Amino acid sequence: MKIKNLVALTILIALFSIITGCSSASNQNSSADWAYSFVVWNGNIYKVGDEYAEAVDKEIGEVTKYLDMEGTYSGNFSNKYAKGTKYFSIKDIGTDEAIAVKEQDGTYRKAINQGKYGERK
Numbered sequence: 001m002k003i004k005n006l007v008a009l010t011i012l013i014a015l016f017s018i019i020t021g022c023s024s025a026s027n028q029n030s031s032a033d034w035a036y037s038f039v040v041w042n043g044n045i046y047k048v049g050d051e052y053a054e055a056v057d058k059e060i061g062e063v064t065k066y067l068d069m070e071g072t073y074s075g076n077f078s079n080k081y082a083k084g085t086k087y088f089s090i091k092d093i094g095t096d097e098a099i100a101v102k103e104q105d106g107t108y109r110k111a112i113n114q115g116k117y118g119e120r121k
Contacts, residue, residue, distance in 0.1 A: 037080035039063065039101055039111055040073075041087050044097055046111035047119035048080055053108040055091040060099065062086045072118060 037048040041061050063085040065077040078085065081101060088100040088108060100108035 037078075039042075039076070039078040039081060039085075039087065039099075040075050040117045041099060042095070044096075045114045045115055045117040046101075047114050048101060048109055048111045051110040052091045053088075053090045053098075056088040056100045056108050057091045058089050059097065060087050060089050 013043050039046050039048060059091045061076050062076045063081045063083050064075045065073065066082050067073060067077050067079055076087070078101075088102065089109065090098055090100050090108075096113060098110055098112050100113050103109055
């Protein structure tokens with residue numbers, strides 16, 4: 001009788017482990033898996049790189065949504081920056097080319113325009 005209970009308990013633990021393992025794996029796949037960090041402003045997607053903007057000009061907008069899940073969204077959003085992070089134009093560079101994103105430490109990260117958000121290249 002004790003052996004049957006031990007076998008049943010072992011099977012139950014194995015099944016539970018398999019079920020929770022599958023659940024964890026599917027949750028990992030649902031998190032953001034974008035190819036790069038970005039911000040979206042004025043309908044365009046800007047790739048955030050390692051370069052900093054030296055001279056910013058005017059504030060032009062801000063992040064309205066932080067997103068950590070891939071999908072299709074609208075507005076000014078980012079997969080890197082928190083809601084409220086400010087966007088700026090860069091002196092002598094048009095916003096059709098690049099914008100600056102204010103980092104928490106007060107520096108400005110340059111973000112390069114990749115085209116209209118949602119369009120395939």
